[in-house]
Amino acid sequence: MGRRWQRERKREHFYRMAKRVGYRSRAAYKLQQLNRRYGLLRRGDVVVDLGAAPGGWLQVAREEVGGEGFVLGVDLQPITKLPYNNVATLVGDITKPETWGHIKTKLPRAANVVISDASPSVSGVWEIDHLRSIELARAALEIACQVLAHGGKFLIKVFQGEMLDEFLTEVRQKFAFVKVSKPIASRKGSAEVYVIGKGFKPTSVVLRKTEKLLKTCKISSTGASVRSPMSEKCIRDAK
Numbered sequence: 596m597g598r599r600w601q602r603e604r605k606r607e608h609f610y611r612m613a614k615r616v617g618y619r620s621r622a623a624y625k626l627q628q629l630n631r632r633y634g635l636l637r638r639g640d641v642v643v644d645l646g647a648a649p650g651g652w653l654q655v656a657r658e659e660v661g662g663e664g665f666v667l668g669v670d671l672q673p674i675t676k677l678p679y680n681n682v683a684t685l686v687g688d689i690t691k692p693e694t695w696g697h698i699k700t701k702l703p704r705a706a707n708v709v710i711s712d713a714s715p716s717v718s719g720v721w722e723i724d725h726l727r728s729i730e731l732a733r734a735a736l737e738i739a740c741q742v743l744a745h746g747g748k749f750l751i752k753v754f755q756g757e758m759l760d761e762f763l764t765e766v767r768q769k770f771a772f773v774k775v776s777k778p779i780a781s782r783k784g785s786a787e788v789y790v791i792g793k794g795f796k797p798t799s800v801v802l803r804k805t806e807k808l809l810k811t812c813k814i815s816s817t818g819a820s821v822r823s824p825m826s827e828k829c830i831r832d833a834k
């Protein structure tokens with residue numbers, strides 16, 4: 596049995612299962628597997644799904660958050676409506692700041708989870724596809740930073756390549772726990788991997804903490820008052 600044959604068989608297996616169950620994509624199984632492994636989606640969560648068409652991940656996310664949660668799907672392509680009041684969709688380019696604004700206005704409150712399966716249209720040239728995928732991944736990270744609540748979670752697809760490490764460093768600055776994973780529903784030979792981030796650390800919290808420490812040290816955030824060796828230590832600790 597050739598490797599290629601086995602890969603095709605696996606693809607076919609998830610494709611058939613998705614058809615049977617009524618999922619709009621076999622990608623739905625990737626989210627299910629990653630969710631089972633990393634505990635990303637919970638009842639009542641607000642979830643933003645980027646690159647969501649045709650809607651397989653939206654279906655899985657809705658199953659997990661239930662009737663009390665809310666799921667927003669965003670894609671360049673229109674997404675056929677799902678039969679739930681708490682699933683909304685938006686046509687937009689996630690790399691464009693105006694889309695970020697639209698996403699925020701659609702959410703009932705800060706999001707608990709941002710997931711992104713967005714893929715560039717593949718050129719077949721590994722480096723180009725990798726760079727485009729990193730551009731989408733950075734846009735997804737930016738959106739996550741704008742909409743996630745403190746402690747929120749992040750799951751994003753990215754094509755492997757030389758910029759991946761740099762991207763992971765950026766994710767690590769924002770999340771307490773970061774992992775790279777490949778679900779079994781993803782083809783072994785494909786360049787895609789999924790980056791998981793948990794424990795979102797909003798910058799504003801860091802700033803608030805800094806301000807609080809500066810207050811304790813009796814120094815204004817503009818640094819206007821006289822600095823003593825003690826206050827200098829406080830500033831160092833606060834940074």
Ligand SMILES: C[S@@+](CC[C@H](N)C(=O)[O-])C[C@H]1O[C@@H](n2cnc3c(N)ncnc32)[C@H](O)[C@@H]1O
Pocket residue numbers: 619620622623645646647648649650651652653669670671672687688689690712713714715716731
């Ligand atoms: C692999 S599909 C997503 C499948 C989806 N997770 C599902 O389960 O049905 C990738 C999607 O990314 C979308 N996409 C690519 N670039 C985008 C962009 N700049 N903004 C929004 N969506 C984008 C594509 O239109 C495509 O629908």
